[in-house]
Each structure stands twice: as structure tokens, then as C-alpha cells.
Amino acid sequence: MLPVLSVQAQTPPELHVLIDVSGSMKQTDPTNLRRPALRLLGDLLPPSARIGIWFFGDRVTSVLSTQPASDLTKTRVHNTAGKIRSNEPFTDIPDALTAAAASWDTGTDRNMLLLSDGMVDISKDKAVNEQAQQRLLDKIIPRLQSAHIRVHTIALSKDADSKLLREIADRTGGIFVAADSAEALQRAFLKIFEAAAPRDGLPLKDNKFIVDKSVKELTILAFRDKADTPNSLKTPDGTLVTEQTSRSLPNWRWDASGGRDLITIDQPQPGEWQIIGAKDPDNRALIITDLKLNVTSIPTRVYPGEQINSTLQLTNHDVPVTQPDLTQVIKAVVQERRGDEVIQSIPLNDRGADPDIVGGDGKFDYQLNLIDPAGVYSLVATAESPTFQRTWRQNFAMAPQAPISFKSRTVTEPVSAAATGPAVANAPSGSTALETPAHVTPAHVDGHGQKPARVPAKNQPVRVLEITQDPTVVMPERSVVDGQWTCEASPTGSAVDSHGSAEGHVVPSPAGPRIEKVHWVLDKTTMTVPVPTPVNRNCQFSGTLTAELTTERSMRLQLLPVSVPALVSTAPKSEHPDAHQVHETARLPRKGPNWLLIGAVNIGLALVIIIGLLLWRRSTKITINQLLAEAKTA
Structure with missing residues (x-):
């Protein structure tokens, strides 16, 4: 069952806005376009939301206490926007975040909006500024994470520390927007609003x-x-x-x-x-x-490969609409967009047909599979009937990469032949590539429960898969990988056999590909797991990651397949017509010199030489006697 993430849909949004009023804003925003941008944000907030506003430079000032977004509050937001200035010498981002994070209403979805054109700048001493920034990264951000506060950041101008502002947003689950000009502030604030308080x-x-x-x-x-x-x-x-x-x-x-x-x-x-x-x-x-389109919100920061179950439902006066005569005529669709581009479009229904789970319950179910490049995207849901139309939009950020990575390696370590086999490939959490835990029954135990004689250890090349998690994203000991290894049926070339010896022969293969199920509890930031043996087979791993994140939400991730090539021997291939026979001959045990055979060969050679000499002498004598007889006759 995939996680259904609906925190934002169930709780009203609370937005704390932090506006940079340092002196550098005179050049960055000379016409004070921060003012209409703030008015826009205030007017767009739904009545269920809450808003508070802080100005910061060398000090932090609360200019509007957090309060419901009523008509009176929106008037106050307009008045507060008129007070925006650019006259303070420094930019104290750490203290601004600390002050705005101090107090929240109970039962709200906590969001901050941080607008700045600079970097952490609290002193003329560079070392002091560096220490303040490190405190922000090491102390303040973890506190924001534990308090479930998402920080959305806007970098106004090229001089802004975009790397820092992006990291703040990334690590707290917010979105980062770069506004290259004051004119772009309106759209930047709109993106943040639609991420924090969709309506x-x-x-x-x-x-x-x-x-x-x-x-x-x-x-x-x-x-x-x-x-x-x-x-x-x-x-x-x-x-x-x-x-x-x-x-x-x-x-x-x-x-x-x-x-x-x-x-x-x-x-x-x-x-x-x-x-x-x-x-x-x-x-x-x-x-x-009163006739609302309720959509299960998705996290404002997601990861490539993430799978999310969601639901669309109409409510009238907060009561779900379930009448079939109405739900059956609704044309509903949910789309993932990037600007004008439609990435995916999913038609919905309440008839129990895919992707709906239960027909006639008033819920239009669907599943999102998010595999896009990094950037800001929109989830847009639309429902139309003969009498009304509704749409709902939420922005979210796609991270550049998943918080987990895989890398195949080959290691050579002493291993007993009796400790090798498929059981090692399914080693549980904490096992290294070369360990077989006591509670795992090795595959090489025969049917009578008898273990073969232990063979002395020798160096064996072993393929391992190194798994690394991002500790700033994934909580330790709260992530699990479920999947399977699929290894090819036929071996690859002249390969190293399952015991690690490169002997140039082909290991007989089973009838089909070998499949092994695995379940790994990732209790370390970096750990290794073994790849199935024999090592002369190409293998591929596929699976899913289920994890708890530092932003206090669960995640299910479809992992990209990981291919691990076979270990192929670099020794020259045999030219003998029967490679298997040559291999078997090479495996015969070696002994000392056979002196009896050597003596027999030497005696035979001596006899051949003696007989040859005798025949030569006899032939020579006959020839001379014939010559003498012929001479006498002449």
C-alpha cells in the first residue's frame, strides 16, 4: 500500500512571511515592487489561512502578528506592504528564521516565505558571517525540520546566495524560486502561494x-x-x-x-x-x-521515482458528494504540468475502473508516478459537470536526484567455499557482502541437514552493491528496500566461477534466469550487500524504497534498475578443440618425476642407436668386398 499524504489537505495553511529590508534592496528593488507582491499574496490567501509578516535586516521586526486571513487582515497586509523599506545595513537570515519559527497556531500546516537579495551578512568580519551561516545549516535547519516547518525561498538578484537559499528550501521540504528581476516577484509569490495554500x-x-x-x-x-x-x-x-x-x-x-x-x-x-x-x-x-474540490495534497518537495496515491472529491458545505447521479456525470482529470507543458494526464472516474479503487464512494482515486528532471511543477485537478466547473492547483519542486544511490564494486577477500552460495545474496540488515548470519540457512546445506566438509579459505572475487543514503533527507534506520535480483540464465564468456577461480571454462547454467527476492533494512548511511553468485552472470536489481524523511513524512520510491556485469576472466582462451577436456586435464593432481618411464625411454633410444650402427657397418663391408671382386675380374 503506497503512502497517502494528505496533511496539507486536512489542515489550514499558516504562512510566515520574511521580507528583506537591507540597504542593498535600493538597487535590487528600486521601485519597491515587494509591496504589490505582498499585497497579491495577502489577497490570494483563502479565509482558512493564517498569515504573519516580519521585516529583517540587521534586526528582525514583527510588523504583523499572525492572524486569520480575514478581510480585515487583508487590509492590514496592504498597510504593512506600504511600510516596506530598504535602509538596514546587514542581512541577518539566521535570526529572521529563528524569530519567525518561534510561535505557531496549533493544528496548522506550517510554511515560511523568505525573500532576500543577499547572503548571511551580520558583520564586517567574514569569519563571523561564516560562523553564522554554519550555525544556520547545523542548528537552525534541523530545528525547522523537527518542527515540521517548510521554508520556501525567493532569491531576488544574482547577488543573492542562491546556493544557501536553495539548500534551506531543499532540506525543509519547500521550493526555491529565483526571481531575476523585481518585475518577476509577482509570479514568484504566486508560485509560493500555490505551493503553500492551494485553493x-x-x-x-x-x-x-x-x-x-x-x-x-x-x-x-x-x-x-x-x-x-x-x-x-x-x-x-x-x-x-x-x-x-x-x-x-x-x-x-x-x-x-x-x-x-x-x-x-x-x-x-x-x-x-x-x-x-x-x-x-x-x-x-x-x-x-461551498461546493469545493478537495484534492489530497502532495509534498511540496518530491524525489525522482516517487509514487503517491491521491484522491479527488467534491464536498458541499464540507459534506462529501456521493450521489451517483452527480458523480457519474463529472468529467475529472488530474495533470502534472510544467508551465504550459502537460507532463502526464490521468482521466479519473468513480466507477471502480482503473485508476479508481472503489466505485460509487464519491472518491476519484489515482496514483502519481513522478520521474521528472529537477524543477518546479504543478499538479492541476479539474472537475466539470453540466452545472459547474472547478479546478485546483498545487506547485511542488522535483529534487535533482533520489536520496539513495547504488554502486556496484568488486572486492577480493578470503572466503571459505562452504560459506558461499545464494543465501549470502539475501543477507539481512547489517550483513556485509561476505557474511552469512547464523539465522539464515545457507543454500549449500544438503537435504539431510548435513554440511559438507569445510574447505580452507582462499581469495575470491565477490561482487557487492554499495548503498548510500542522504542523511539530510532520510532518517537513519527508518528505510527499507524490497526488490529482487534477476541474473541471466547463460554465463558470460570465459568467466570467474562461483569459487573465484578464473579457469576458462563455462559453468553449466540453469534452465532460466535466476531470481532472488531481497529485503534490506538500511540501518547505516553507507552499507554493502552481496550480489548473487556465480559471478559469471550478468545481474540486475530492481525494487522500491520505503522511508521516513527528516521532514517527518513517509515516501515510497520506485528505484531505477541497477545492472551489475559479470566478472569475466582476462586469461587467454584455450585453443584445444575440446575446452572442457583441456580444463579437466588441467585439474588432474600433479606428481613428482616418473623415473621408471624415463629409464625405459632412454634404454629404447640406446637400442635404436646400436642397431643402426650395426646395420651401417654391415652395409659398408658388403660394398667394399664387391668392389675388390670387381677389381680382380678386371
Whole structure:
């Protein structure tokens, strides 16, 4: 069963905002675009949220105590934004985080937003600054983790310590956004808002959206092509409303600044509305309504290969909608997006068909498999029926790599032949590549429970898999790997056999690939586990990691397959036509010189030489006698 992570969906968000007011902001943000960005954030927060604001430079100042995001609070946020300045000499990030983390309401989802254009700078002494930064990394971040506080960071300007701000976000489970200009602050704040406090909205198609009768409040965010090119709104009755004409309309509030228009309308007219302006992917139509789309939130920081079960469900006055005549006509889909690009799209249903688990329960179930490159992504859920439309969006960050890595190695160590075999390959937690724990029955024990005679130890090449966890992400002794080894049926080339000797022969193979199940409890940051024997087979490991993270959440990760090549001998191959026969001959036991055989050979050679000499002499005598006889005759 995969972990279902729904903390954020069940608890109201609480957001503590930390704004850098150091003197360097005069150059980074000369027109104080931090002000409209903060107003935007305050106006977008749902009523269930809480917000508090701190300014920091050489000191930390609480300028708005944490309170519910009511209409009165949003007015206070506007007033607080007007106080943003750039006049303090230093940038004390560690103290700012410490102060803002001191107090939280009970039962809220804890988030911080940290905006800075600099680095840890509390003194003219470089050594003092380095010590303060190290204290931040070693002391403050672990406290934030244990308090379940996610810190989302925005680096404003190229001079910001992006590496530090990214690490703060990474280690606390937040997202990091780089805003290369003050104008980009609006979109940066929007990304953070949609990560920390996602809320109901209406789907936009060509800047058009449909408002139903249940909508109590409508908030429209429309970005401009150019800062001086205003947007306007077309209402369902055909009226064209601009910022200027909206001032005479009851229940309308229009904030035009920072290259965007933010319009809030109480009791909006039902029907089709249209934004007359740029078709920007960051345009939004957010609503307050009793007919809500509840989606199981995902962590704001995930890892490549992570698998997450989630659910979409409609509620009316906080009561789940389960009537089949309504749920069966809803067209629901969930998408993973990066900007305009759709990474994956999953159609949903409540009929019990895949991916739904139980039909007719009002829940639209699905599973996310996240395997994307590093970056900020969006989970967008949409539900449409003949009478209403809803959408819900949450941003999350994909980490650059998984918090676990695998590396195959070959070691040569003395091993008794009686201690080798498949049982070693399934060694439990804490076992090294060459250990067979007492409670594991070795595979080489025969059917009668009798162990063969122990063979003296010798050096044997052994393949091992080295597993390394990131201790800043994964909690020690809280992670488990389940999977299997799959080793090929046929050996590879002239290979080292299961006892480690490179003798140039082919070890007979079984009928099919060898499969071994494994279960490893990773109780060390780095540990090794053995690869199955014999070592002349290519093997591949596949499995899943289930772990508890330092951010106090569980994770299930589909691991990428790990291939381990066979150990192939470098000795030259035999040219004998029957390699097996040559191998068997080479294995015969060696003895001392056979003197009897040597003597017999020597005697035989002597006899051959003597007989040859006698024959030569006889032949020579006959020839001379013939010559003398012929001479006398002549």
C-alpha cells in the first residue's frame, strides 16, 4: 500500500512571511515592487489561512502578528506592504528564521516565505558571517525540520546566495524560486502561494471561465503584456469593466500594480466571464464557494521515482458528494504540468475502473508516478459537470536526484567455499557482502541437514552493491528496500566461477534466469550487500524504497534498475578443440618425476642407436668386398 499524504489537505495553511529590508534592496528593488507582491499574496490567501509578516535586516521586526486571513487582515497586509523599506545595513537570515519559527497556531500546516537579495551578512568580519551561516545549516535547519516547518525561498538578484537559499528550501521540504528581476516577484509569490495554500478556482479557456450560482467571491489575477497596457473584464451580461469604471460598482476591488490586475468581486454574476487582455498561463480565477474540490495534497518537495496515491472529491458545505447521479456525470482529470507543458494526464472516474479503487464512494482515486528532471511543477485537478466547473492547483519542486544511490564494486577477500552460495545474496540488515548470519540457512546445506566438509579459505572475487543514503533527507534506520535480483540464465564468456577461480571454462547454467527476492533494512548511511553468485552472470536489481524523511513524512520510491556485469576472466582462451577436456586435464593432481618411464625411454633410444650402427657397418663391408671382386675380374 503506497503512502497517502494528505496533511496539507486536512489542515489550514499558516504562512510566515520574511521580507528583506537591507540597504542593498535600493538597487535590487528600486521601485519597491515587494509591496504589490505582498499585497497579491495577502489577497490570494483563502479565509482558512493564517498569515504573519516580519521585516529583517540587521534586526528582525514583527510588523504583523499572525492572524486569520480575514478581510480585515487583508487590509492590514496592504498597510504593512506600504511600510516596506530598504535602509538596514546587514542581512541577518539566521535570526529572521529563528524569530519567525518561534510561535505557531496549533493544528496548522506550517510554511515560511523568505525573500532576500543577499547572503548571511551580520558583520564586517567574514569569519563571523561564516560562523553564522554554519550555525544556520547545523542548528537552525534541523530545528525547522523537527518542527515540521517548510521554508520556501525567493532569491531576488544574482547577488543573492542562491546556493544557501536553495539548500534551506531543499532540506525543509519547500521550493526555491529565483526571481531575476523585481518585475518577476509577482509570479514568484504566486508560485509560493500555490505551493503553500492551494485553493479552489475555475478553469480558464482562452481567458474565459464560467461562474455558477454557488460562488460567493471571485478573485481574478490577470497579468499584462506590458505594465502600461491595462486589462478589462467582460461580464456575463456583456458589460466591459475597466479599473476606472469598477470604482463605481458595489462589491468590486481592483488593484492594478506591478504589471498585473487583481480584481475581487463579491457575489459575482453567474455565467461566462472573460479577461480582455493577455492570455497568460499565470492568469487565475479563484473562488470562495461551498461546493469545493478537495484534492489530497502532495509534498511540496518530491524525489525522482516517487509514487503517491491521491484522491479527488467534491464536498458541499464540507459534506462529501456521493450521489451517483452527480458523480457519474463529472468529467475529472488530474495533470502534472510544467508551465504550459502537460507532463502526464490521468482521466479519473468513480466507477471502480482503473485508476479508481472503489466505485460509487464519491472518491476519484489515482496514483502519481513522478520521474521528472529537477524543477518546479504543478499538479492541476479539474472537475466539470453540466452545472459547474472547478479546478485546483498545487506547485511542488522535483529534487535533482533520489536520496539513495547504488554502486556496484568488486572486492577480493578470503572466503571459505562452504560459506558461499545464494543465501549470502539475501543477507539481512547489517550483513556485509561476505557474511552469512547464523539465522539464515545457507543454500549449500544438503537435504539431510548435513554440511559438507569445510574447505580452507582462499581469495575470491565477490561482487557487492554499495548503498548510500542522504542523511539530510532520510532518517537513519527508518528505510527499507524490497526488490529482487534477476541474473541471466547463460554465463558470460570465459568467466570467474562461483569459487573465484578464473579457469576458462563455462559453468553449466540453469534452465532460466535466476531470481532472488531481497529485503534490506538500511540501518547505516553507507552499507554493502552481496550480489548473487556465480559471478559469471550478468545481474540486475530492481525494487522500491520505503522511508521516513527528516521532514517527518513517509515516501515510497520506485528505484531505477541497477545492472551489475559479470566478472569475466582476462586469461587467454584455450585453443584445444575440446575446452572442457583441456580444463579437466588441467585439474588432474600433479606428481613428482616418473623415473621408471624415463629409464625405459632412454634404454629404447640406446637400442635404436646400436642397431643402426650395426646395420651401417654391415652395409659398408658388403660394398667394399664387391668392389675388390670387381677389381680382380678386371
